[in-house]
Amino acid sequence: xxxxxxxxxxxxxxxxxxxxxxxxxxxxxxxxxxxxxxxxxxxxxxxxxxxxxxxxxxxxxxxxxxxxxxxxxxxxxxxxxxxxxxxxxxxxxxxxxxxxxxxxxxxxxxxxxxxxxxxxxxxxxxxxxxxxxxxxxxxxxxxxxxxxxxxxxxxxxxxxxxxxxxxxxxxxxxxxxxxxxxxxxxxxxxxxxxxxxxxxxxxxxxxxxxxxxxxxxxxxxxxxxxxxxxxxxxxxxxxxxxxxxxxxxxxxxxxxxxxxxxxxxxxxxxxxxxxxxxxxxxxxxxxxxxxxxxxxxxxxxxxxxxxxxxxxxxxxxxxxxxxxxxxxxxxxxxxxxxxxxxxxxxxxxxxxxxxxxxxxxxxxxxxxxxxxxxxxxxxxxxxxxxxxxxxxxxxxxxxxxxxxxxxxxxxxxxxxxxxxxxxxxxxxxxxxxxxxxxxxxxxxxxxxxxxxxxxxxxxxxxxxxxxxxxxxxxxxxxxxxxxxxxxxxxxxxxxxxxxxxxxxxxxxxxxxxxxxxxxxxxxxxxxxxxxxxxxxxxxxxxxxxxxxxxxxxxxxxxxxxxxxxxxxxx
Numbered sequence: 001x002x003x004x005x006x007x008x009x010x011x012x013x014x015x016x017x018x019x020x021x022x023x024x025x026x027x028x029x030x031x032x033x034x035x036x037x038x039x040x041x042x043x044x045x046x047x048x049x050x051x052x053x054x055x056x057x058x059x060x061x062x063x064x065x066x067x068x069x070x071x072x073x074x075x076x077x078x079x080x081x082x083x084x085x086x087x088x089x090x091x092x093x094x095x096x097x098x099x100x101x102x103x104x105x106x107x108x109x110x111x112x113x114x115x116x117x118x119x120x121x122x123x124x125x126x127x128x129x130x131x132x133x134x135x136x137x138x139x140x141x142x143x144x145x146x147x148x149x150x151x152x153x154x155x156x157x158x159x160x161x162x163x164x165x166x167x168x169x170x171x172x173x174x175x176x177x178x179x180x181x182x183x184x185x186x187x188x189x190x191x192x193x194x195x196x197x198x199x200x201x202x203x204x205x206x207x208x209x210x211x212x213x214x215x216x217x218x219x220x221x222x223x224x225x226x227x228x229x230x231x232x233x234x235x236x237x238x239x240x241x242x243x244x245x246x247x248x249x250x251x252x253x254x255x256x257x258x259x260x261x262x263x264x265x266x267x268x269x270x271x272x273x274x275x276x277x278x279x280x281x282x283x284x285x286x287x288x289x290x291x292x293x294x295x296x297x298x299x300x301x302x303x304x305x306x307x308x309x310x311x312x313x314x315x316x317x318x319x320x321x322x323x324x325x326x327x328x329x330x331x332x333x334x335x336x337x338x339x340x341x342x343x344x345x346x347x348x349x350x351x352x353x354x355x356x357x358x359x360x361x362x363x364x365x366x367x368x369x370x371x372x373x374x375x376x377x378x379x380x381x382x383x384x385x386x387x388x389x390x391x392x393x394x395x396x397x398x399x400x401x402x403x404x405x406x407x408x409x410x411x412x413x414x415x416x417x418x419x420x421x422x423x424x425x426x427x428x429x430x431x432x433x434x435x436x437x438x439x440x441x442x443x444x445x446x447x448x449x450x451x452x453x454x455x456x457x458x459x460x461x462x463x464x465x466x467x468x469x470x471x472x473x474x475x476x477x478x479x480x481x482x483x484x485x486x487x488x489x490x491x492x493x494x495x496x497x498x499x500x501x502x503x504x505x506x507x508x509x510x511x512x513x514x515x516x517x518x519x520x521x522x523x524x525x526x527x528x529x530x531x532x533x534x535x536x537x538x539x540x541x542x543x544x545x546x547x548x549x550x551x552x553x554x555x556x557x558x559x560x561x562x563x564x565x566x567x568x569x570x
Contacts, residue, residue: 055091085158223322344526361554
């Protein structure tokens with residue numbers, strides 16, 4: 001069974017923000033990485049007043065740090081911070097590049113997360129017009145860099161004013177009732193839905209550099225993607241394919257050795273290598289490997305979540321010019337979703353054994369995502385493990401979680417049900433929107449597919465149920481309702497399953513949760529997964545949970561009051 005982990009509206013008070021240091025790091029390969037996390041400033045556009053900023057972070061955190069807004073989590077202060085979402089904001093930093101660094105073959109500037117509509121300038125050149133909070137951006141920048149001081153400037157457009165023209169030309173207001181604004185603009189942006197408000201959460205429509213920024217200097221070639229794909233698994237042998245996407249940045253073919261290293265803690269490392277000719281541009285290389293007598297990754301309560309370390313190295317002229325590594329687990333996970341005498345089953349089978357799912361739905365731990373520290377992630381997974389859970393569902397109204405989340409899930413034997421970030425309302429399906437979603441799906445599938453904890457993908461939270469049972473047929477014209485249904489099929493029955501099949505074919509995909517729209521209808525309890533908020537939303541007695549028994553309860557719960565010290569603040 002799964003319960004819903006929700007937070008109080010007055011979630012987490014912001015503490016003091018501390019600046020991180022700018023760090024030069026020499027990698028295991030021959031590259032050099034500069035982390036741009038210091039000397040940032042921010043300004044409200046039109047004021048020309050610049051103040052120190054923290055990156056990664058958000059404009060709300062910087063305003064709190066400078067005492068320019070009250071704590072949004074106290075009392076009714078939420079009302080006092082809504083002006084921020086209507087303003088444009090600028091961030092800038094300066095950093096130093098040496099002549100030796102400019103002698104390298106290339107440099108890559110990587111933003112792991114920009115929230116959301118951002119124009120990026122480097123030394124006067126427009127590098128990027130970002131439009132999706134859920135993707136990272138990597139840009140070759142050597143030709144824009146200078147020896148000495150370099151200037152990086154980011155202009156964040158108001159996510160509200162940016163989407164008002166779309167709203168004005170749309171012809172109707174989407175039924176995104178969790179969006180606490182008369183005009184439901186959230187559906188137009190690929191941005192964490194909950195930041196626009198939710199039944200459990202405050203409205204803080206953020207802007208900012210919310211994930212790390214780095215510059216990597218390197219020679220010859222880089223690894224764009226490395227997928228350790230499990231082909232088969234028995235007690236005798238695991239057969240794997242090391243699938244690499246390698247970019248040869250030189251104008252001529254490059255002879256290279258690709259070396260694959262494999263190790264299990266406490267055992268000797270093994271390695272295989274293959275010589276290849278890398279053509280200029282993108283190259284795809286597949287190198288098969290085997291693990292004899294594999295030790296399986298097991299879910300919490302079943303045994304150790306054993307992890308193997310894999311690394312891929314590109315070696316030219318005796319130098320390691322690029323390296324990428326993953327910790328993987330050898331296991332099989334199957335979602336058994338088959339018709340039977342009672343309707344249609346829904347359960348996980350791990351390493352060939354049916355697993356009783358014990359877990360929770362997970363929403364973001366903080367309304368301001370960059371407040372979540374490594375220690376908070378560690379505490380979360382310690383609590384999950386000690387509560388004897390074995391699965392957690394990353395709910396579709398939040399965000400694709402930080403790498404620390406999935407690493408800890410791997411290490412603690414916690415399976416992850418991963419929603420794509422769509423929840424509780426129909427969404428647009430115009431070509432520009434679909435293009436953004438495709439980029440988002442590709443980025444996050446590639447980012448997460450090496451994690452053994454990742455059990456499945458789900459297209460959305462409750463949207464099919466909403467379309468069928470939340471009264472949209474009466475609220476909208478037949479033409480608009482048909483458009484919503486057609487858009488649903490484009491997004492969740494066509495685009496997303498196609499990307500999962502292309503990039504992560506071994507994992508199960510369902511287009512919506514609940515699997516069959518039910519909203520408490522007894523005839524649906526025997527089919528697939530169910531959400532039961534009837535005790536709270538439907539005002540049913542608690543005893544109804546004794547008889548409302550679904551095949552898999554992927555959501556249920558009872559929304560309670562905050563604790564008394566929080567109530568006292570308002």
